[in-house]
Amino acid sequence: MTVLPTPPQEYTHMLARASVTKVDVDGLGVQLYRWGSGSNCFVLLHGGYGSWAHWIKVIPQLESHATVIAPDMPGFGLSDTPVEPHTAESVAGPLASALFELIGQKKIILAGFSFGGAIAGHVASLISNQIKHLVLLGPGGTGAPRGEMPDLIRRTKQMCRAEIREAHRRNLEILMVKDPSCINDLALYIQETNTGMHRLKSRPISATDTLVQALEGARYPVTVLFGEFDASVGSYRLEREKILRQTVPHVSIEVTRDAGHWLMWESDTLVADRLLALLSK
Numbered sequence: 001m002t003v004l005p006t007p008p009q010e011y012t013h014m015l016a017r018a019s020v021t022k023v024d025v026d027g028l029g030v031q032l033y034r035w036g037s038g039s040n041c042f043v044l045l046h047g048g049y050g051s052w053a054h055w056i057k058v059i060p061q062l063e064s065h066a067t068v069i070a071p072d073m074p075g076f077g078l079s080d081t082p083v084e085p086h087t088a089e090s091v092a093g094p095l096a097s098a099l100f101e102l103i104g105q106k107k108i109i110l111a112g113f114s115f116g117g118a119i120a121g122h123v124a125s126l127i128s129n130q131i132k133h134l135v136l137l138g139p140g141g142t143g144a145p146r147g148e149m150p151d152l153i154r155r156t157k158q159m160c161r162a163e164i165r166e167a168h169r170r171n172l173e174i175l176m177v178k179d180p181s182c183i184n185d186l187a188l189y190i191q192e193t194n195t196g197m198h199r200l201k202s203r204p205i206s207a208t209d210t211l212v213q214a215l216e217g218a219r220y221p222v223t224v225l226f227g228e229f230d231a232s233v234g235s236y237r238l239e240r241e242k243i244l245r246q247t248v249p250h251v252s253i254e255v256t257r258d259a260g261h262w263l264m265w266e267s268d269t270l271v272a273d274r275l276l277a278l279l280s281k
Helices: 009-017 088-103 115-126 161-176 185-197 210-215 234-247 268-280
Strands: 019-025 028-035 041-045 067-071 108-113 131-137 222-227 252-256
Touching (some): 009 185, 041 088, 088 115, 108 115, 108 268, 161 185, 222 268
Parallel strands (some): 108 131
């Protein structure tokens, strides 16, 4: 029997302070976590194999300034799984409906990470009149090639606890971060619980140009953040930038030095600062 690690205090404290709502969308439950209050609102979408916890270091820096909503997207965490075939639309549609149920027609700053960037593009296209700003962090769905990297380590039932932990550590090093020293117990717990709960394969969706299709004709402001050493982007960042600029000529693109893919973990203060700066725009 698999023995799960004990949640770190930072994780349990964040959950204890959250207002949790599960919204039924035509029989599919979408779980949303909310912190803070006020008319300003951030909606934060996690990446593939993820959950709300991808944003755990950024949320505390935002919640004193605005309402912060971080869902488990359909197919991940404690949200239900859409019927197959799984597409960006089958994730974004119920998510947009759940957000409307929770916040109505309030204007939002919508941020999406990795696979969540592709989904954010689709959510934004569905509720474009509510989008104050769209922020994409290392987004998938541009149609550009994936960066070359070592194969991620598969976990097996034969592995002991130490081997499982080491596999998750190595996978974070390969895909998610530039500096291995930032991988602590909280990062390992988030990685293990997130990957253990996903039921939707995000990579085939991220490999398409679905984000580009969703962004065609976008009139709201769009900002894209890349980590300088984002493994999922690899040597193809300039190609991604070209595609994004052709699709959204008014896009703003910033590259964060000495950071990998999981910007909200490795450069949480910078990400929070960039998001908070949008409140006054």
